[in-house]
Amino acid sequence: MSDITELSNFINGEWRPANCDHWIEDYSPANGAHIASIPCSSSEDIDAAVEAALNAGEDWGYLSIAERAGWLEKIADALENRAEEVAQLESLDTGKPISLARSVDAARSVANFRFFAEQGREFESEIFEMSDATNRVVYKPVGVAGLITPWNLPLYLLSWKVAPALLMGNTVVAKPSEMTPMTASLLAEVIEDVGLPTGVFNLVHGNGRDAGAPLTSHPDVNLISFTGGTATGREVAKSASSGFKKLSLELGGKNATIIREDVDIENMMSSIVRASFLNQGQVCLCGSRILIHESIYDSFIEAFLEAVSNMVVGDPADEETELGALISAEHRDKVLSYIDLAEEEGGSILCGGGAPVGIPQAFEGGYWVSPTVIDGLAPDSRCSTEEIFGPVVTLHPFSDDEEAIEIANMTDYGLAGSIWTADVEAGSEMAEQIDSGMIWVNCWLHRDLRVPFGGVKNSGVGREGGRWSLGFFSEAINICVKH
Numbered sequence: 001m002s003d004i005t006e007l008s009n010f011i012n013g014e015w016r017p018a019n020c021d022h023w024i025e026d027y028s029p030a031n032g033a034h035i036a037s038i039p040c041s042s043s044e045d046i047d048a049a050v051e052a053a054l055n056a057g058e059d060w061g062y063l064s065i066a067e068r069a070g071w072l073e074k075i076a077d078a079l080e081n082r083a084e085e086v087a088q089l090e091s092l093d094t095g096k097p098i099s100l101a102r103s104v105d106a107a108r109s110v111a112n113f114r115f116f117a118e119q120g121r122e123f124e125s126e127i128f129e130m131s132d133a134t135n136r137v138v139y140k141p142v143g144v145a146g147l148i149t150p151w152n153l154p155l156y157l158l159s160w161k162v163a164p165a166l167l168m169g170n171t172v173v174a175k176p177s178e179m180t181p182m183t184a185s186l187l188a189e190v191i192e193d194v195g196l197p198t199g200v201f202n203l204v205h206g207n208g209r210d211a212g213a214p215l216t217s218h219p220d221v222n223l224i225s226f227t228g229g230t231a232t233g234r235e236v237a238k239s240a241s242s243g244f245k246k247l248s249l250e251l252g253g254k255n256a257t258i259i260r261e262d263v264d265i266e267n268m269m270s271s272i273v274r275a276s277f278l279n280q281g282q283v284c285l286c287g288s289r290i291l292i293h294e295s296i297y298d299s300f301i302e303a304f305l306e307a308v309s310n311m312v313v314g315d316p317a318d319e320e321t322e323l324g325a326l327i328s329a330e331h332r333d334k335v336l337s338y339i340d341l342a343e344e345e346g347g348s349i350l351c352g353g354g355a356p357v358g359i360p361q362a363f364e365g366g367y368w369v370s371p372t373v374i375d376g377l378a379p380d381s382r383c384s385t386e387e388i389f390g391p392v393v394t395l396h397p398f399s400d401d402e403e404a405i406e407i408a409n410m411t412d413y414g415l416a417g418s419i420w421t422a423d424v425e426a427g428s429e430m431a432e433q434i435d436s437g438m439i440w441v442n443c444w445l446h447r448d449l450r451v452p453f454g455g456v457k458n459s460g461v462g463r464e465g466g467r468w469s470l471g472f473f474s475e476a477i478n479i480c481v482k483h
């Protein structure tokens with residue numbers, strides 16, 4: 001019996017094969033084994049999914065927000081019952097450690113549905129009184145929402161879009177990454193099991209060119225929410241703009257981790273290591289450039305290298321593992337090419353630089369890069385300013401806060417960053433001068449789902465999260481009634 005899972009599209013409440021007989025193969029990053037096949041869907045499949053979503057839109061949009069919040073709660077409960085399965089599939093499909101898949105991917109996917117259900121229950125539209133009239137803001141659905149998601153946090157990011165899209169009365173066509181299709185299919189199963197009305201949620205598997213692009217350009221799709229690479233985001237923006245679709249782009253990052261001289265290195269170190277390497281550095285928020293005050297540069301490096309060398313790299317299914325494999329052979333090669341470039345640019349590789357030593361034979365076919373720390377690069381070098389999106393950090397000294405801010409802003413990205421200091425006031429002041437959408441002081445990835453999430457510069461357009469998601473996934477209509 002074959003262990004290879006064949007996934008189908010979920011369109012209009014039915015599991016359907018794609019309109020072509022061509023399959024895309026999905027590999028396990030840990031050992032390179034072929035684990036699943038997905039349909040290579042085309043514009044005809046997208047057309048069918050959009051038509052189903054359009055037909056379902058009227059009834060779904062007619063429900064009250066509280067009724068739709070009730071559906072999100074049902075999805076959250078059903079997904080929670082399958083949380084362990086989500087974690088196992090996500091770890092298999094992405095190569096990430098099972099402990100991370102449990103604590104972050106599975107838990108947050110459920111939390112996203114719960115959170116937006118609660119937002120829906122608390123939702124109140126605004127009233128603005130004038131001396132002679134009353135303005136009432138009504139939030140209407142936008143229509144069919146096209147949701148395109150990447151491979152690093154597959155269900156976490158998909159649920160972050162699906163939940164508010166449904167809550168605000170939109171119907172959905174989701175196109176997950178072709179490299180990590182499994183948990184999107186699981187979500188469709190959950191949605192089928194809870195009995196969400198037919199056509200409200202549709203899933204089309206496939207690659208960006210054949211399935212993603214027809215979704216972004218489809219005339220009946222009114223909104224696109226995309227998370228992925230900056231180059232792809234540019235294509236998506238071009239394609240969506242001709243139809244004036246509502247657009248949210250969450251793209252790459254090259255985030256600075258700033259270590260001020262007054263930092264308590266010992267206490268902060270595990271958080272700084274986590275910010276550098278979580279999910280093998282494949283989180284858009286990871287701090288891939290560490291800027292360190294010159295007075296503590298050497299002592300910081302010593303402590304950092306010791307902490308990094310203690311990280312457990314290996315079998316993603318092992319509970320002790322802290323770092324797994326990279327998503328694909330192609331992505332591993334991209335990361336390794338940046339390490340070669342770093343040497344050409346004059347950097348010194350302090351640790352890592354290739355596959356981990358002593359990786360068991362069973363994982364030799366996987367896509368591994370051990371945590372890599374690079375010193376000696378100019379802050380404006382390519383390796384220090386371009387997104388590598390792997391377990392690679394570069395180290396840079398600075399002499400004062402102004403220089404740290406200048407280096408932090410020396411990239412075309414502007415997504416996130418963190419500042420580590422005993423002087424919270426100085427840290428907060430610095431935070432305001434960094435060109436990025438999110439800055440943490442003395443923490444990292446400490447997420448409150450109510451706050452705005454998104455980037456500036458090449459890191460994206462728009463904000464999602466809390467009321468920003470509710471605003472993006474709806475059309476605010478003002479009704480002014482003269483007294």
Ligand code: TXE
Nearest residue numbers: 149150176177207208212213228229232250251252284389
């Ligand atoms: O992502 P893509 P890739 C960064 C990271 C990585 C680089 C490229 O630096 O090395 O992006 O990664 C779909 N129209 N991030 O190539 O291509 C695609 O099928 C519509 C950062 O894997 O951006 C998938 O579903 N859709 C990022 C999704 O877009 C298209 C996370 C993302 O794929 C399309 C991932 C098209 N023309 C990578 N082409 C983050 N912000 O966290 C592709 N897609």
